[in-house]
Amino acid sequence: MSYGxxxxxxxxxxxxxxRRVTLTVNGERRVVExxxxxxxxxxxxxxxxxxxxxxGCDTTNCGACTVLLDGEPVKSCTMLAVQADGHEVTTxxxxxxxxxxxxxxxxxxxxxxxxxxxxxxxxMLTARALLDRVxxxxxxxxxxxxxxxxxxxxxxxxxxxxxxxxxDQERTS
Amino acid sequence: xxxxxxxYEAPHSLDEARSLLAQYGDEAKVLAGGQSLVPLLKLxxxxxxxxxxxxxxxxxxxxxVEAGVLRVGALCRHVDLERSSVLARHPLxxxxxxxxxxxxxxxxxxxxxxxxxxxxxxxxxxxxxALGGHVVAEGPHGRRPIPMAEFTLGPFQNALRPGEIAVExxxxxxxxxxxxxxxxxxxxxxxxxxxxxxxxxxxxxxRVVRAGIALTGVGPHTIAAxxxxxxxxxxxxxxxxxxxxxxLAAEASRPKGDHRGSVxxxxxxxxxxxxxxxxxxxxxxxx
Numbered sequence: 001m002s003y004g005x006x007x008x009x010x011x012x013x014x015x016x017x018x019r020r021v022t023l024t025v026n027g028e029r030r031v032v033e034x035x036x037x038x039x040x041x042x043x044x045x046x047x048x049x050x051x052x053x054x055x056g057c058d059t060t061n062c063g064a065c066t067v068l069l070d071g072e073p074v075k076s077c078t079m080l081a082v083q084a085d086g087h088e089v090t091t092x093x094x095x096x097x098x099x100x101x102x103x104x105x106x107x108x109x110x111x112x113x114x115x116x117x118x119x120x121x122x123x124m125l126t127a128r129a130l131l132d133r134v135x136x137x138x139x140x141x142x143x144x145x146x147x148x149x150x151x152x153x154x155x156x157x158x159x160x161x162x163x164x165x166x167x168d169q170e171r172t173s
Numbered sequence: 174x175x176x177x178x179x180x181y182e183a184p185h186s187l188d189e190a191r192s193l194l195a196q197y198g199d200e201a202k203v204l205a206g207g208q209s210l211v212p213l214l215k216l217x218x219x220x221x222x223x224x225x226x227x228x229x230x231x232x233x234x235x236x237x238v239e240a241g242v243l244r245v246g247a248l249c250r251h252v253d254l255e256r257s258s259v260l261a262r263h264p265l266x267x268x269x270x271x272x273x274x275x276x277x278x279x280x281x282x283x284x285x286x287x288x289x290x291x292x293x294x295x296x297x298x299x300x301x302x303a304l305g306g307h308v309v310a311e312g313p314h315g316r317r318p319i320p321m322a323e324f325t326l327g328p329f330q331n332a333l334r335p336g337e338i339a340v341e342x343x344x345x346x347x348x349x350x351x352x353x354x355x356x357x358x359x360x361x362x363x364x365x366x367x368x369x370x371x372x373x374x375x376x377x378x379x380r381v382v383r384a385g386i387a388l389t390g391v392g393p394h395t396i397a398a399x400x401x402x403x404x405x406x407x408x409x410x411x412x413x414x415x416x417x418x419x420x421l422a423a424e425a426s427r428p429k430g431d432h433r434g435s436v437x438x439x440x441x442x443x444x445x446x447x448x449x450x451x452x453x454x455x456x457x458x459x460x
Binding site for chain 1: 174175176177178179180181183204207208211212214215216224226228252274275276277278280281362363
């Protein structure tokens with residue numbers, strides 16, 4: 001693998017079978033050369049050092065590795081990095097900054113929406129996408145939207161409260 | 174987990190995709206949503222030489238109703254069907270879409286891809302079977318329809334020939350009053366169905382014109398409950414005919430007892446789901 005920050009936008013094959021891929025990660029244009037079999041999750045974690053994206057089950061069940069692809073939640077362990085060519089990826093690092101948290105992040109903090117934190121990045125990105133589409137979700141909407149993200153600590157109660165807090169915050173601010 | 178090495182091509186036209194498939198034959202796999210294929214690659218249950226990513230091929234993302242016929246393109250995601258506004262005359266499809274896998278998988282996965290994957294526990298196969306639908310295959314010699322009843326040859330085996338690509342799934346135009354839905358019992362979101370029942374009903378007044386009933390997860394493959402269908406066609410939809418169909422469908426099921434439930438329990442759920450699926454909201458409250 002090799003990684004850079006500038007280059008051309010088309011996918012092309014190199015001598016080693018690697019592909020040049022241009023994608024936008026958290027608003028920044030990135031040009032990377034990857035083996036076709038490299039998963040998006042590994043590109044993010046190992047190639048781009050964005051380790052907020054967690055690999056949980058690695059079998060498309062748990063949703064810990066969820067990132068946003070053009071604003072929609074996808075499981076980054078179930079997508080090839082080459083498929084992200086030309087697309088926008090948002091990871092938890094792109095959601096907010098310590099000084100300026102996304103309302104979803106603030107909600108998780110205020111409502112104690114996590115214990116071990118392993119599922120949290122995926123939960124928050126799925127929640128962000130929900131609120132972008134449905135600004136005034138019911139509790140049922142939240143539970144439905146998060147049903148592909150598994151948490152083994154909290155039993156979901158506080159996670160749901162955190163997302164509803166963020167929705168309320170965004171509507172009233 | 175990493176897949177084995179493969180060559181990756183992302184063609185921009187169907188012609189290009191077809192010629193790649195023709196060149197590699199059985200050694201090529203089509204990548205659409207990837208929500209079944211990528212896990213298989215990672216587990217190395219599949220190790221194709223060539224992956225043909227069709228996500229850049231234009232003209233495959235549609236789903237539309239033309240003269241009552243529903244056409245679902247190879248890149249139409251489950252979520253597109255879940256949020257669709259054109260499925261009023263296709264309630265079985267509309268009700269199944271939100272029950273496929275989980276919300277994140279539905280953002281990527283496709284109906285046509287699910288049919289091609291031919292998992293014996295797949296939900297969409299029952300839906301298309303109950304609707305009497307077909308898959309449109311495009312190959313070196315043009316397009317051909319493959320009836321859903323003939324499309325799945327066995328577990329993870331479909332009827333596509335080397336060099337062919339599935340471009341559309343089609344559900345025929347229903348006649349008269351349309352009802353029916355997909356019912357799925359699962360232990361948790363994203364699990365395989367303990368029991369899934371697809372019911373498609375067309376009625377003229379209270380007389381049944383066409384009935385399609387197919388079962389998921391209660392046999393070695395998708396089961397068409399033809400005896401139950403025949404018990405309904407040409408007859409009025411009454412408590413007695415509904416009960417007869419429910420019992421015939423339960424008899425047609427061939428469940429195995431496992432951690433999800435006993436044989437008797439699963440048969441009971443089949444009958445219950447057939448009753449619920451046949452309940453017409455305009456005639457009586459849904460059970």
